[in-house]
Amino acid sequence: MANEHTSMAQRRNELLTDLVDVALRVLRDHDIPEELASVASNAVADRLADHWGGQNITFPKDFFWRLAKVELAIYDDWAKGSTFPELAMNYKMSERGVRKLIARVRAKITDARQTGLFEPPTSS
Structure with a gap:
């Protein structure tokens, strides 16, 4: 059971890290200053974690x-x-x-x- 929780925590962290990376890339592509892009991309990940935390969500392979x-x-x-x-x-x-x-x-x-x-x- 402990391994399951560790695995879930790892996957959750990978998802949020990927979200931050994608948001950061998009903001940079739109010439948002680096510091602001970093703050904004982390704020998006924090918002999703706070709002959707505890929910089981399945992402389809193709939206x-x-x-x-x-x-x-x-x-x-x-x-x-x-x-x-x-x-x-x-x-x-x-x-x-x-x-x-x-x-x-x-x-x-x-x-x-x-x-x-x-x-x-x-x-x-």
Whole structure:
């Protein structure tokens, strides 16, 4: 049990350190002075730790906004016969994530058809 807590603490510290590094890099890229960038990036990590501390959070391998860029390509590959495991490997996602994505795209397409989004405009 002690090893589990140590491992969790290590992972938590790695996550917060990575967050600080990423925020620092972004702030530097926007020409924020080094000292201010350091303070701000650490403040962001502290805020997340304080606000979300104690919660179990799972980060998907690929965020929804990134998926939006390729969801039609994945759907098209699936419609052409690719299997869920193949799609998961090809797009570096979990199989469950691919299944959810396909269901989401199908729902969007169905909704668009029902609302007439795919209908040609009528002339008045």
